[in-house]
Amino acid sequence: MADRICRAKKSLILAVAVLLLTGCAGRPLIEREIVRAIFFAREDGKEHAVLLLQNQESEDSSDYEVASGEGDSAAQALADAAESLDGVMFYGLTDLVTLPADCDWEQLQEFASLLYETAQPSPEITLFVMDSRTRDNLEQTAGDLYDEMQAVEKKYRISCGLESVLSQANQAILPCWQETGYGIAVLRAGAPPLRYVEPVRAQLAAVLCGQSRKLEFVFSDGSISCTAGATVLFHALRDRTQVILRLQDASLSSLTQDIPNEEQTLRRLLSAELEDAFAQLCADTRAIGADPFRLGFWQACLQGAPGNDLPAELVVEYA
Amino acid sequence: MELQKQKLSTSLQENLAYLQQMFGSSSDFYTKQLTLGQIPCAIALFTGISSPEKLWVMALDALERCPVPTNDGTQLLSYLLTRSVIPAENSPVKDTTDLIEKLANGMSVLLIDGCPAALAVSTQEMPQRSISQPNGEGDIRGSQEAFTELLRNNISLLRRQFRTGSFVAEVHAAQTHAKTEYCLCYDRKLAPPEMIDTLRRRLQEVQIPVLLDSAYFASFLKQDKLNLFPAAAYTERPATACARLCEGKAVILVSGSPYAMVVPSFFSEHFESLDDYSSGAVFAGMIRILKYIAFLLSVFGPGLYVMAVEFAPETIPIKLLAKLAQAEASTPLPLMLEMLGVTLLLEIVREAGLRAPQSISHTVSLVGALILGETAVSAGIVSIPVLTMAAAATVATLAVPSLYEQSILFRFIVIVLAGAFGLPGLAxxxxxxxxxxxxxxxFGYDYLFPLMPLGRASWRDGIVRAIWTRLAEKGYVVGKDETR
Amino acid sequence: MKRDNPSLYGALQLGLLVNVLLRAQTLFWTREGLATLLSGILVTAAVGLVFARTWPLAQCLALRCGFIALLLAGSGLDILSLWQLYSAVYPDVVNLFGICLTVLIPVAYLRRVSAIAQTANVVLGLLLVACVILVLSVAERLRICNLQMAAMGEADCLDAMRAQCTLYPELLLPALWPDHEKRGTHTVLRLAAFGAVFNIGVHLLLELFFGAAMPDARNPLHQAARCGALSVFDRLEWLQLIVWTMAVSVKLALHLYAVTRLADAPRTTENSLTAMPFFAGYAAVLLFLCAVARNWDFAVMSQWRNVAAWGFAAAVAGIGGIRWLTGFAAPKKA
Structure with a gap:
């Protein structure tokens, strides 16, 4: 009995020693380079990656550092940036990635697969298509840019995660960064990307493809401002697809004296503006063979055939 | 050393010589020779635990007033046992082992010349601690009595609360060197007979050098020796023991121990208290859930912290992470060792405070708290977040005091595994x-009953407590509601 | 509350869930899966039932050894798939030996049938709660229009059928133990249906979440989980991983119990524990297997395991069938 207890004790001590020797692979926080955002850029035929890192010397979470690298591919640029740092890269808290301004569908796929492989264990990464900033500019403004993008994402309730950009087989829709608000880029395999910078079209496109649930814009002529929550309903009819945009808590105001500040008038003008924007979006996307709003899907579900040639109309309703 | 069992001699002198040989050197051993009628007799007792006054009142006075009708020793014994008014023990003492046992139990023994047996009279008068309040089980309402060290008193405390004919208190002598007595208490109608039989058999099989507490039995009742969960629960409250008896469980009292052992014991019992049933159901339910959370915090809190900081920083909000990184950078030890060290130090302080004489225990606690709380942090030996987490876990442990040992051991296991392997280690x-x-x-019952399998019983008196009207509908009894 | 007849049905269910969660996803599209669901259930259940009937007739030393090998291979694959998952999520942090230790050490405490049964029930409950939390946390991101509308192809349907006809050891195991450790007579059928429906459910969730990107997603369930944020913590995938690791431990314990029965290994009479040296041997064999196979192609190994399982079931059915036809009397002990 005593012999057995002695053996059990020895085994226990051995097990604990093995545990301690084989494990202990944890890494102190201070040795990690915590990446908050990655800004990809393309300049002179080279790929650049600017990493926004958490400053580990500071207790303030909004204190950042910047590292950058370049290479023939985005992966090389990212590796180059990582090599310039002493610590171990940690992408677990990366929540923003921007892509070069001229990014098309094929490049998007490359970036997505690079992020899937590299950025582990990563949370939902929000993707933006960047404006045409240079690497130097990005290095200087990365911290502010990150904060501004976060603010815009929060303000317009944008959600464009890495997992959702490739949810359609040959097309994607992504928000684009611009100084005021955001734009939208429609990427289609084998076609040049479409980019909408005008707020009404960009925000309408984001709402219709499910990336946002809020409209907050001023008409391009500066006449009316609008703020509203938005939900979308698709009705597939035999001869057309009806997209019902339901606006909640809409707040409209006239910004010029030409337009009376009457609710009915403003609503009528808003509806007309949105319908125009929708028609333009449909025409443009059809021209490159894209269907970012999945109108074909609803036709196929409810009418049995995709009906890609059927017209689509937007109906604006106020809740 | 086991004494040899031998029959009493018919000669009074031989019996007295035997006793003199055994106890002659003990100053509390007292004998007095006297003559009853024409028969030489002797009284033997221990003065500290047996009262000569009681003996006088109960026996000698009566014998002096009533003349003895015989000159034969054996007939005298028969007369005293069956016809006299003396409240003697029912069975005569026939051998030396029984004689010594009776004397050690505080009885007075009357040895009679010419008779190979003796008469025992219950004249115990033991020094004892009065019934006081329980120290370790804090309850606001309900009975404030606690068990004492005297077995008979403890049985009487139980019987006073449990006033039915089905209450059974079996007193046995354990197989120890000191022949310590223990009492197996149960309700004949509620307790499953096979469980009581098994328990009785296992307790009788226990061979142990010394039995000072009911907890000594626990290890012998355990099925799996590698298992750290307790095989029994303990209480110092007769009221709690009585409640357990009403659930069909058995209570074991050991002479000299003010703690009763309750078997079988289930996990959820550690989260129950008498106050749960005195206060409102909603409040009691909330407190019970808090206790479960406290237990989980005490076991997993430090390990989870080590795992999150060392292996999975992505689970920590970024604002907190910056502060944790700074704190970690200021200390020299790896986080796992730091957490182990702080937890060990807290245990040392607790143990020192507990074991030190009362007059200096406060000083020990104060010094420990100062060293840990102030000096170690300012010297950069430990960081504030680690100290906070370790202290929170220690405080949480005290919410479920009966699982203290397990909480500490499990906490160490989890810290080591999580620190060594991260997420899979924690899992x-x-x-x-x-x-x-x-x-x-x-005893073949689910330890997690009524928590698992999840059912109506879990919500009636398990995870939370139902209102009394529902509880009163059908109280649970061990082995009688297996269908739920 | 009395543990007279512990049922291992929960442990078998848990084993099937582990198969789905760790390696069976993204093999087919939901629509094709639904179309072939019934046939998948019927085929696997039929194999399980035939195996259960023929095993008592066919069992011999060689087949017992074959079954043990199959179970060891299955256990090894489970550990390797868990290791791959951890390696993808936490690269360079957790090694294979660490994973082996952390899933095998708990098995030392799961050497009794009742302990396996009860622990499996608790872990099954935790796993289902974790799944519900996962679904709730990503509910906002599930989009119906992510479902793929391409016309159903024959190849896709075949893929779905093949995936659903994977023969996991859990469907064969009920043949090994006495009736009271199962649950009713239709254990295999219910298990097959449960596993297939859960598999389809997971695929539906993934397709709603990933859309066309589903087959390309590495460890898709983990990727979906990381987007969920219901708690004060920023994410939930660590919780998922913890529960999956616990489930793998229980599955290994179930396999150990089956190996113990097959090898007729010593079990203490009082509490029917599998002897510690036998457990140590089982752990050592698994450590060796994992070390050898760590660099092998996981997909190929899974396919070979499936082929071996089918071959083994066919051999048992064949031998058992012949013995039944020739009037062979089955030994009383299963």
Missing amino acids: GGAVIILAMACGTEP
Whole structure:
């Protein structure tokens, strides 16, 4: 009995020693380079990656550092940036990635697969298509840019995660960064990307493809401002697809004296503006063979055939 | 050394010589020779635990007033046992082992010349601690009595609360060197007979050098020796013991111990208290859930912290992470060792405060708190977040005091596994603890009852407590509601 | 509350869930899966039932050894798939030996049938709660229009059928133990249906979440989980991983119990524990297997395991069938 207890004790001590020797692979926080955002850029035929890192010397979470690298591919640029740092890269808290301004569908796929492989264990990464900033500019403004993008994402309730950009087989829709608000880029395999910078079209496109649930814009002529929550309903009819945009808590105001500040008038003008924007979006996307709003899907579900040639109309309703 | 059992001699002198040989050197051993009628007799007792006054009142006075009708020793014994008014023990003492046992129990023994047996009279008068309030089980309402060290008193405390004919208190002598007595109490109508039979058999089989507490039995009742969960629960409250008896469980009292052992014991019992049933159901339910959370915090809190900081920083909000990184950078030890060290130090301070004489225990606690709380942090030996987490876990442990030992051991296991392997280590620790709980089978019953399997019983008096009207509908009894 | 007849049905269910969660996803599209669901259930259940009937007739030393090998291979694959998952999520942090230790050490406490049964029930409950939390946390991101509308192809349907006809050891195991450790007579059928429906459910969730990117997603369930944020913590995938690791431990314990029965290994009479040296041997064999196979192609190994399982079931059915036809009397002990 005593012999057995002695053996059990020895085994226990051995097990604990093995545990301690084989494990202990944890890494102190201070040795990690915590990446908050990655800004990809393309300049002179080279790929650049600017990493926004958490400053580990500071207790303030909004204190950042910047590292950058370049290479023939985005992966090389990212590796180059990582090599310039002493610590171990940690992408677990990366929540923003921007892509070069001229990014098309094929490049998007490359970036997505690079992020899937590299950025582990990563949370939902929000993707933006960047404006045409240079690497130097990005290095200087990365911290502010990150904060501004976060603010815009929060303000317009944008959600464009890495997992959702490739949810359609040959097309994607992504928000684009611009100084005021955001734009939208429609990427289609084998076609040049479409980019909408005008707020009404960009925000309408984001709402219709499910990336946002809020409209907050001023008409391009500066006449009316609008703020509203938005939900979308698709009705597939035999001869057309009806997209019902339901606006909640809409707040409209006239910004010029030409337009009376009457609710009915403003609503009528808003509806007309949105319908125009929708028609333009449909025409443009059809021209490159894209269907970012999945109108074909609803036709196929409810009418049995995709009906890609059927017209689509937007109906604006106020809740 | 086992004394040889031998029959009493018919000669009074031989019996007295035997006793003199055994106890002659003991100053509390007292004998007095006297003559009853024409028969030489002797009284033997221990003065500290037996009262000569009681003996006078109960026996000698009566014998002096009533003349003895015989000159034969054996007939005298028969007369005293069956016809006299003396309240003697029913059976005569026939051998030396029984004689010594009776004397050690505080009885007075009357040895009679010419008779190979003696008469025992219950004249015990033991020094004892009065019934006081329980120290370790804080309850606001309900009975404030606690068990004492005297077995008979403890049985009487139980019987006073349990006033039915079905209450059974079996007193046995354990197989120890000191022949310590223990009492197996149960309700004949409620307790499953097979469980009581098994328990009785196992207790009788226990061979142990010394039995000072009911907890000594626990290890012998355990099925799986590697399992850290307790095989029994303990209480110093007769009221709690009585409640357990009403659930069909058995209570074991050991002479000299003010703690009763309750078997079988289930996991959920550690989260119950008498106050749960005195206060409102909603409040009691909330407190019970808080206790479960406290237990989980005490076991997994430090390990989870080590795992999150060392292996999975992405689970920590970024604002907190910056502060943790700074704190970690200011200390020299790896986080796992730091957490182990602080937890160990807290245990040392607790142990020192507990074991030190009362007059200096406060000083020990104060010095410990100062060293840990102030000096160690300012010297950069430990960081504030680690200290906070370790202290929170220690405080949480005290919310479920009966699982203190387990909480501490499990905490160390989880810290080591999580520190060594991260997420899978934490998962391994969790499944080890779960497997221990699920693998415990006190007398063939589910240790996790009524928590698992999840059913109506879980919500009636398990995870939370139902209102009394529902509880009163059908109280649970061990082995009688297996269908739920 | 009395543990007279512990049922291992929960442990078998848990084993099937582990198969789905760790390696069976993204093999087919939901629509094709639904179309072939019934046939998948019927085929696997039929194999399980035939195996259960023929095993008592066919069992011999060689087949017992074959079954043990199959179970060891299955256990090894489970550990390797868990290791791959951890390696993808936490690269360079957790090694294979660490994973082996952390899933095998708890098995030392799961050497009794009742402990396996009860622990499996608790872990099954935790796993289902974790799944519900996962679904709730990503509910906002599930989009119906992510479902793929391409016309159903024959190849896709075949893929779905093949995936659903994977023969996991859990469907064969009920043949090994006495009736009271199962649950009713239709254990295999219910298990097959449960596993297939859960598999389809997971695929539906993934397709709603990933859309066309589903087959390309590495460890898709983990990727979906990381987007969920219901708690004060920023994410939930660590919780998922913990529960999956616990489930793997229980599955290994179930396999150990089956190996113990097959090898007729010593079990203490009082509490029917599998002897510690036998457990140590089982752990050592698994450590060796994992070390050898760590660099092998996981997909190929899974396919070979499936082929071996089918071959083994066919051999048992064949031998058992012949013995039944020739009037062979089955030994009383299963």
